[in-house]
Amino acid sequence: MPAPLTQTPPTPAAPAPPAPADGELAGALRPRHLTMLALGGVIGAGLFVGSGTGLRIAGPAIILSYALAAALALLVMRMLGELAAAMPASGSFSVYADRALGRWAGFTAGWLYWAVTAIAIAIELIAAATILHQWMPAVPQWVIALVALAVFTQSNMLSVSSFGEAEFWFAGIKVAAIIAFLALGVAALCGAVPGVEPPGMDNLTGRGGFLPQGWDSVVAGLLTVVFAFGGMEVVTMAAAESGDPARSVTKAVSSAIWRISLFYLGSMAVIVTLLPWDAATPGRSPYVAVLDRLGIPGAGRLIEVVVLIALLSAMNANLYGASRMAHSLAARGEAPKVLLRTSARGAPRLAVAASAAFGFVAIALDHRWPERILPFLAKAMGGSMLYMWLTVAAAHLVLRRRLERESPHLLVVRMRGFPYLSWLAAAGIVAVLVLMAFDPEARGQLGWSTLLVLVLLAVAGVRALRTRRDRVRGR
Numbered sequence: 001m002p003a004p005l006t007q008t009p010p011t012p013a014a015p016a017p018p019a020p021a022d023g024e025l026a027g028a029l030r031p032r033h034l035t036m037l038a039l040g041g042v043i044g045a046g047l048f049v050g051s052g053t054g055l056r057i058a059g060p061a062i063i064l065s066y067a068l069a070a071a072l073a074l075l076v077m078r079m080l081g082e083l084a085a086a087m088p089a090s091g092s093f094s095v096y097a098d099r100a101l102g103r104w105a106g107f108t109a110g111w112l113y114w115a116v117t118a119i120a121i122a123i124e125l126i127a128a129a130t131i132l133h134q135w136m137p138a139v140p141q142w143v144i145a146l147v148a149l150a151v152f153t154q155s156n157m158l159s160v161s162s163f164g165e166a167e168f169w170f171a172g173i174k175v176a177a178i179i180a181f182l183a184l185g186v187a188a189l190c191g192a193v194p195g196v197e198p199p200g201m202d203n204l205t206g207r208g209g210f211l212p213q214g215w216d217s218v219v220a221g222l223l224t225v226v227f228a229f230g231g232m233e234v235v236t237m238a239a240a241e242s243g244d245p246a247r248s249v250t251k252a253v254s255s256a257i258w259r260i261s262l263f264y265l266g267s268m269a270v271i272v273t274l275l276p277w278d279a280a281t282p283g284r285s286p287y288v289a290v291l292d293r294l295g296i297p298g299a300g301r302l303i304e305v306v307v308l309i310a311l312l313s314a315m316n317a318n319l320y321g322a323s324r325m326a327h328s329l330a331a332r333g334e335a336p337k338v339l340l341r342t343s344a345r346g347a348p349r350l351a352v353a354a355s356a357a358f359g360f361v362a363i364a365l366d367h368r369w370p371e372r373i374l375p376f377l378a379k380a381m382g383g384s385m386l387y388m389w390l391t392v393a394a395a396h397l398v399l400r401r402r403l404e405r406e407s408p409h410l411l412v413v414r415m416r417g418f419p420y421l422s423w424l425a426a427a428g429i430v431a432v433l434v435l436m437a438f439d440p441e442a443r444g445q446l447g448w449s450t451l452l453v454l455v456l457l458a459v460a461g462v463r464a465l466r467t468r469r470d471r472v473r474g475r
Contacts, residue, residue: 029242033164034252036171037235037317043174043263044310045127046228048303051268052286058221059212059277060204063268065221070264072432073229074257075425076389078415079396081253084236086403086410088245091328092236093392098332100398104460109391110329111456113233116384117322118355119377122362124315125149126373131308142367149363152316153356156323159345160241163320170313177306178263181287185270188294196294203276212277223435223442230385231314232256233392234321241324241346250413322355323348383436383449386429393426 054062080093089095091110098106129145136144155162184193191198204210211217235256239249271286274293280286285307291299327348329335339351366373400418403411415421436442 029160029164029238029248031242031244031248031251033168034235034238034242034248035255036168036175037164037238037252043171043178043260044228044231044314045124045307046225047264047267048287048307048310049283049285050228051225051271052280052284052289053282054221054224055272055275055277055280055286056282057213057224058217059208059210060272061211061213061218062221062225062277063265063272064218065225066264066268068218068222068428069226069229070261072226072389072425072428073232074261075421075428076392077232077253077257079392079422079425080233080236081249082411082413082415083396083399084239084249085246085413086407087399088240088249089328090237090240090324091332092233092240092325093388093395094325095328095332096395096399097391100395100402103332103334104457104464105391105395106332107329107334107460107463108453108456109388110325110334111459112384112453113388114322114325114329114355115452116381116388117318117325118358119381120318121149121315121322121356121359122373123377123381124311124318125359126362126366128308128311128315131304131311141370142363145363145366146360148312148315149356149359152312152319153352156316156319156352156356157343157347157349159343159347160238160320163316164238166316167313167320170309170316173309174306174313175259175263178267181291182263182266182270184294184296185267185274185290188274189270193294199274201273203273207276207278219435220439222432223439226432227385231317233388234317237321237324246412253413319352319355323351326351326354379445379448381445381449383433383442383446384452386433386436387449387453390426390429390433393422393429397422397426 051062054065058065083096084092087096087099091098091106094106094110094113097109125145125148128148129141132144132148133139133141155166187193188196189198235252236249239245239252242248267287271290274290275286279289281289285303288300288303291302296302326335326339327342330337330339330351339348339354341350342348362373362377396415397419400411400415400422433446436446
């Protein structure tokens with residue numbers, strides 16, 4: 001009698017990763033999300049539209065302004081990347097400031113970022129709704145803004161993976177647009193575009209030369225373009241919600257550094273070579289002007305679509321960053337504890353709602369006073385980004401030495417030239433702040449930002465005094 005057939009027992013399925021506990025964020029972001037987030041985070045409307053103002057100010061030498069701004073931004077990104085790989089934290093530089101300088105610094109940096117980012121959400125929302133209203137004039141602008149913000153708020157409340165996927169595709173479209181522009185521009189310079197005569201060096205050396213407005217214009221251009229590099233800190237926040245923070249942030253920062261340089265400096269080099277600087281119009285995208293000269297049909301609408309995507313992408317990233325900063329502040333006792341609560345998927349829903357709240361208020365304000373709210377909010381942002389960058393440099397100078405002394409194995413990403421490049425970055429940031437103080441147009445922005453920093457420092461001081469008093473009474 002044949003032996004009975006034996007049945008191989010089924011292989012047990014791998015256990016699913018445990019759901020995050022209440023108050024814990026989910027580590028669901030993948031390396032591809034972080035890489036595209038690092039690339040797309042600084043490719044915004046400021047590049048596609050704001051670069052026209054800089055070109056008009058400095059002429060072809062605006063490329064030097066962009067080079068200086070990019071060098072400063074990439075130094076900051078490198079410092080942040082080193083700290084994020086060693087000590088991943090959703091609060092990013094606020095946590096590092098807390099550990100390096102004290103709770104007052106973490107409180108001030110965290111709430112400064114949250115306040116400025118909440119304002120940025122409102123600005124990007126209103127600007128995006130303005131574009132969409134031009135396409136759909138029958139739909140009120142406030143309705144468009146309300147729907148857009150509600151959609152992105154809900155998306156961020158679902159899970160971090162939904163945010164990551166949205167940013168992956170948003171960033172992909174922006175990167176693809178710049179690559180296409182670079183390819184077309186290089187082809188035009190080489191005489192490969194039918195009907196377009198290569199300009200040679202005429203736009204670079206003619207019309208007053210490479211420096212038609214003098215070296216002072218390079219400085220003025222720097223003050224115009226440096227703010228276009230804001231937003232890169234969100235990738236170090238997102239790294240804390242990835243499966244392997246150290247590896248993910250290392251790859252994202254390393255790839256982003258040279259690609260951002262290529263996209264920014266490469267596209268500006270194409271623009272200043274193909275477009276006469278005195279033909280640039282402030283407020284109008286020089287990318288559109290170049291494509292019009294190359295005879296590309298519908299150039300204005302194409303760039304308008306890219307600008308819209310850039311605005312929605314920036315709003316989505318800022319909503320994510322603001323909510324994670326609020327959650328981090330709550331975890332450190334610097335914000336209401338209720339903001340710590342998370343969903344079953346690890347999304348800080350109440351922190352997302354609190355961060356989106358100002359956007360909903362801005363919709364009502366813009367409806368009541370159209371074309372007045374956006375400029376006012378922009379002034380309130382001003383130089384806050386530079387103060388945050390300065391915090392990064394100060395924290396890096398302290399924590400890098402501490403890590404070398406206590407935990408050198410955590411330094412999987414090392415910034416070369418330490419501490420000289422860190423000091424150079426700090427000096428560069430201070431120099432830009434000083435230049436803003438002497439620039440009539442930038443002085444008001446610097447004043448609003450400084451006032452906000454001083455108010456937060458005063459609140460931090462009062463909190464510190466209360467804590468000290470409570471400790472004394474407890475004794």
